[in-house]
Every structure is written in structure tokens, then in C-alpha cells.
Amino acid sequence: MxxxxxxxxxxxxxxxxxxxxxxxxxxxxxxxxxxxxxxxxxxxxxxxxxxxxxxxxxxxxxxxxxxxxxxxxxxxxxxxxxxxxxxxxxxxxxxxxxxxxxxxxxxxxxxxxxxxxxxxxxxxxxxxxxxxxxxxxxxxxxxxxxxxxxxxxxxxxxxxxxxxxxxxxxxxxxxxxxxxxxxxxxxDYVKAIDGLRQILWGLFKKVVIADNCAEFANQIFNNSADHSGSTLVLGAIFFAFQIYGDFSGYSDIALGTARLFGIDLLRNFAFPYFSRDIAEFWRRWHISLSFWFKDYLYIPLGGSKGGNWMRIRNTLVIFIVSGFWHGANWTFIVWGALNALFIIPSIIMKANRNNMENVAQGKLLPTVREFFQIVVTFTLTVFGWIFFRAENIGHAFQYISGIFSKSLFSIPTIQPYYIVLLIILFILIEWFGREEQYAIANLGLKWRKLFRYAFYYAIIITIFWYAGKEHQFIYFQF
Incomplete structure (x- = not known):
């Protein structure tokens, strides 16, 4: 179901x-x-x-x-x-x-x-x-x-x-x-209404963002040899938003549904694509799994108590195991190892806990440096997602080699403008709600009742109007 x-x-x-x-x-x-x-x-x-x-x-x-x-x-x-x-x-x-x-x-x-x-x-x-x-x-x-x-x-x-x-x-x-x-x-009426809001936002993520992005991501990945480098980049970005909208959307619906029954579940996502480094990304992505591996694998292996060698070894172990947890394919193992390589430099320099607060806390916009850090972190994450999505290692390398070709600077052969506009709208709402438990937790609560409900109905109409073809949740296969 x-x-x-x-x-x-x-x-x-x-x-x-x-x-x-x-x-x-x-x-x-x-x-x-x-x-x-x-x-x-x-x-x-x-x-x-x-x-x-x-x-x-x-x-x-x-x-x-x-x-x-x-x-x-x-x-x-x-x-x-x-x-x-x-x-x-x-x-x-x-x-x-x-x-x-x-x-x-x-x-x-x-x-x-x-x-x-x-x-x-x-x-x-x-x-x-x-x-x-x-x-x-x-x-x-x-x-x-x-x-x-x-x-x-x-x-x-x-x-x-x-x-x-x-x-x-x-x-x-x-x-x-x-x-x-x-x-x-x-x-608790207040808790139940809050749960319904989170369910609504989760459905928007899944049905509008993830399912629409899935159509183009699947089309590009499944026929990667036929597309230009710029189109392949677009496909990787679409998959990044597909998996985020799909999995965090599921988590939002799960948390909201549990709240209807008076139960609070562990938070699983905290706006990971606004992270300023890979270490922060993994504190914000699939939080319950990250902490599971930390408590039951990383710490028993010695955690961070030893020197750099022990920290590097333990980090490699948990990321490779995490990749293997996701599926029985070498692509997941490489994806896990790749994320470990991304995070190891910050561990060596003891900078992996530099960004513990929300980006631009209490501010409207990030600094130029923070914006650059977010772009670099997102780029590395999207690069890793290529291995996660690819059918096999050969497909992943073929996809990457296709990106780094002369056609990288051409106009994409697939131009889904309405999806791009929806993603931009989605990013803006997530940005303004990034200090809350989920994006629309408090958005509109202080507005006049007419405008607040107009906002909720706009989301509902968007869900029905722009609903993509139904896709099973990605993490069901894990």
C-alpha cells in the first residue's frame, strides 16, 4: 500500500x-x-x-x-x-x-x-x-x-x-x-493539524517533485548514450531531486501520519541540499540511518578516539557498509566509498563539525562563501548520485564520460521548463522554512486565515494538477 x-x-x-x-x-x-x-x-x-x-x-x-x-x-x-x-x-x-x-x-x-x-x-x-x-x-x-x-x-x-x-x-x-x-x-488537535500539514508537504515532494523528476531522470539515464553532456548533467540533477523528494517526502508523510496517532517519530531529513560540506550533508540526510551506524558500528570500532588513521578507517567502514545496506550492487558500494573520500579531508583537518547550525541562521540570504560552499557540496552529492542511479559500474563511468565531452556546453536536448520552475519554487519554500522541522511547519501561520488556506489549497491543486506518473517509493527496494 x-x-x-x-x-x-x-x-x-x-x-x-x-x-x-x-x-x-x-x-x-x-x-x-x-x-x-x-x-x-x-x-x-x-x-x-x-x-x-x-x-x-x-x-x-x-x-x-x-x-x-x-x-x-x-x-x-x-x-x-x-x-x-x-x-x-x-x-x-x-x-x-x-x-x-x-x-x-x-x-x-x-x-x-x-x-x-x-x-x-x-x-x-x-x-x-x-x-x-x-x-x-x-x-x-x-x-x-x-x-x-x-x-x-x-x-x-x-x-x-x-x-x-x-x-x-x-x-x-x-x-x-x-x-x-x-x-x-x-x-491533540494542534499536533494532528501539524501532522496533516507535514503529510501535505510530503505528498507535494513525492507526487509533484519526485514523480515528475523521475520521468526525465529515467528517460536520460536509460538512454544516456544518446544524450549530450549538458542533458546528462540535467538528468543527474533531476535524479538528485527525485530521490530527495521521494525519500524525504515519504519521511514527512510517515512523521505526519504518526503524529495523527499521538506518536512522534525520529526526524529523518533536515534540508540536506543546503549543506555547506559533505559532513553536514550526512548529518542532515537519512538521519536515523546515519546515527544508527554511528552508535552501533562507528563508536564500537573506536569512533574518533584514536589518531587520523583510525578515524579514516572507521569512516571508510561505515560508508561502505552504508552503501552496501542500500542494495546488492557494486554501484552502491562505490557510492558509499566515494562519499567517504569526500568527507575524509575534513576529518583529517578536524573540520567535519564546522557547520553545526542552519546555514544563514536568522538571515534571509547566505553569504557569498556559504552560497559557494552549498553549490560545491551539492555538485559533489549529485556526482555521487550518478553511481547510485546507474545500472552498473560500467554505466556510471559511461555516463560520467558523456558529461565531460564537448557537448557539455550545448543546449540540453530535453527542456522540461515547467519542472525546472517547480523545482525553483520548491527550493524557495524549503529555503524559507529551513529552520523548522519541515518546510511549511510555520509558513503562513501568521497570515490572515484567507491567505493561509489559499496557500494550502494551492499546494493541493498543484498536487492534482502537476502529479507525475505514479512511481513506487525508491527506498521500498532497500
Missing amino acids: LFNSIDFAIFLPIVFVLYWFVTSKNLRLQNALLLVASYFFYSCWDWRFLFLLVFSTLLDYFTGLKMQEAKSKKGKWFWFWLSVIVNLGFLGVFKYYNFFVESFSEALSQIGLQVNPWTLNIILPVGISFYTFHGLSYVIDIYQGRIKAERNFVDYAVFVSFFPLLVAGPIERATHLLPQIKRQRTF
């Missing part, structure tokens, strides 16, 4: 009404309703993979209790690693088995050994990377003594499978979400 579908437009009000008007006086019933609704939401994609979600939930719930009840470190260690190995095993089989087998077969062919690898003809379960990381963070936190195991299975199952975040995040922590699930919730 897609957030931008008629099915979801019917599903959400029904669950909302049952939640606040039928079960509101009983927390257990509320949570049971959320669990049933979440499993139904997931089943609408493919009911056959619901067993995998339920199994993963039971595994982590059971091993969490066993770790807490263990009377020895050895027993605790056993249950911890049972959960980790089984979870990563399922993820590995469904997501990475074919990649490893095919890569190994190709490596053997390079030395003259021909093999016929046995591959699996299976569909990647939607959201498996996200709910697996939910469970892993839970068992790691129990193992390290940060939290106690949850004894109420329904409450824990809601934490893992809460439908707004189930298939594409944000990646929640038990320390943040479980207390909210266990706490009595009352309807």
Missing part, C-alpha cells in the same frame, strides 16, 4: 476513527489496533512475506527476554548472537545471496574458470532492511544494558511494525518509541 494511493486515503481515516473514537479509552486495544492495522498495511504489498516480519519480531522479543533472564555472560552472549546471526542471515539470503554468488562467479571467469551459479528467484521483502535494523538496535541495547527487555509482545510488535515507518523508516530506537507506545495517548 503506497502513501500516495487511493487505498491509503481510505485506510488512514478508518484506522484514525477506530483509534480515537472506539479504542481511545483502552491503551491495550489502541496498541492491538495499531498492530492489526500495521500487519494489514504490510500484507497489502505481499501477504506471503508477513511471516518473515512476524518471525523476526518473535525472534527478537524472545531473545531479548532470554538475555535479560540469563544468569551468566555466556548465556547472554549466546542469545544475543543467535538473534544477530538469524536476522542478518535472513537479510543476507533475501538481499545479498545472488550478489555474492554472481560476483564470485564473475571473479572466477576472469581467471578462466567457468561456473554456472545457482541463484535464488525470490522477491526482496519490502522494508526488510528497516525492520531488521529496528530489531537489531533493540537486542544490542539490551545486551549493552541500555534498556530492559519488553515483556508485552503487542507493544514490542508495534515498535517493530508501526505502519507509518514499517517499509522505509525512519529507523526507530526502542529508547525513543517504546515509551510512547506504552504511554496513554490523548488526542
